[in-house]
Amino acid sequence: MIAERLRIVAQPGLRVRRGRLRRSQIRRYVTYVVLTAVCFIWIYPILWMLSSSIKPLGEFFSGLSLIPQQVDFQNYVQAWQQANIGPDFINSVIVSVSGVLIVLFVSSTMGYALGRYRFPGRKVILAFLGVLVFIPQTYTIIPIFDLITNMHLDGNLFGIILAESGSANIIIILLFAGYFSQIPKELEEAATVDGAGFFRTFWQIMLPVAKPVIATGIILQFIASWNDFLIPLVLTLSQPALRTVAVGVYFLQGVNEVNWTELSAASSIALLPVIIVFLFLQRYFVEGIAAAVKQ
Helix, strand or coil, X not given: CHHHHHHHXXXXXXXXXXXXXXXXXXXXXXXXHHHHHHHHHHHHHHHHHHHHCXXXXXXXXXXXCCCCCCCCCHHHHHHHHHXXXXXXXXXXXXXXXXXHHHHHXXXXXXXXXXXXXXXXXXXXXXXXXXXHCCCCHHHCXXXXXXXXXXXXXXXXXXXXXXXXXXXXXXXHHHXXXXXXXXXXXXXXXXXXXXXXXXXXXXXXXXXXXXXXXXXXXXXXXXXXXXXXXXXXXXXXXXXXXXXCHHHHHHCCCCCXXXXXXXXXXXXXXXXXXXXXXXXXXXXXXHHHHHHHCCC
């Protein structure tokens, strides 16, 4: 013990390093505690919604506890069958998946052309797309409704799919353009030597390399289509059978009374696909965003 103390006294730098290490550990623990508290506050409404979805209606108003005294899954049955969330859920799946496929094809091809080729007006197009990102959706709902109506597509899901596909893909185009612009030219040159044309190079060489951006595009477009309320509401006011789950949850609110536990169950059902998609693709999401903006 005496020898250890003498060694520490003889080496003041060691005491300084230990003190810095101890302070670093304390800051790390404090950061973990603070971030954990902030995270809990952030997700508490979602946890409370999930908890309320399995509570009886009488217990819903008893407090804000996350642990139900009595578990009742009948709310999910009522939300799926009696409140007609089942067909709305299927409509949302069709609209969202179809919208993802259309947006990925259009955005990837446009992003490939903007990211790999230099042509007159390219910077103007990129600047114009950047400005369009900041235009609120409410400003475009009337032209979208008028266009879909004039195409006589307001009475089927295909009209909703087209409206959703054209309203939220500008960021995805810019992500593809940024990612493709960083790919080495040697890949294209090798494909050209092998006799590959524009579309073959894009489909067989470039697109498989862009998996992180593809995953990012899937997440962004799926969440945008699944959670979108305004466009499906406007296009399905006279067609209740075409409602998506976001619109269906809204119409669960009665004129004189609201079954809040049933509404919580319907909202939980609507939230589940978004969580599943994000959990499966989240490791590509950060990579795709970082790679696309690294230029």
